[in-house]
Amino acid sequence: MALLDVSEILLDPDFMDEGLICTRSTQTVGETGRAVAITQPTTFAGVVTSDKGDLLERFAGGERKKGSIKVHTVFPLTSGTGSITADIVTWLGRDYTVVNVDDYRHFGEGFVCAYCDLIPLKG
Template structure:
């Protein structure tokens, strides 16, 4: 199999971005959430129509990006919340993960968030 992680991590293609990962604990019946900033590198492009067809809400998305990285990002599950990615001054929420680990990378479709409300734009 071809391992494309060399391309994804190459300084010619890759760029740095910040991932905000949330975690929390229950304490005395209240949920307390914290956010950790992680520095990552990868290839980020604008999501194309084929990418948007792969996520259920694709026809409603505006400002979606496609991220290719050698490290997995988290999407919403029962045990946690989606990672948020800061790129070019905007925040995006990881909406869909495609684990191509056999080829050395992960693909994530992320949707732009409204800075005033913190929800998808």
């Protein structure tokens, strides 16, 4: 185990944003044999930084805007496992899909770094 407890910084009110919402969906099989999604929104705190930022991609047929952020938090975000789909993080009124999660549980209390892409892509 590492000796540096980075989670202390993540919980510092000077860095932390308490207005994050995680919407987690679990899929089950309904009575008709079709997939049924059960969603559960949860408020959590974390440090949000720019990943690649907002990018404008231009193509011959048009253009689209995409964006991404990184969220460092002690809340266990997921990019999807088994019956759980990728978490949706809402920050400043924009929705992002968690596409990758780096696990740093070996630093003190532990935390994750989640890479999130803006949804929907706008073009």
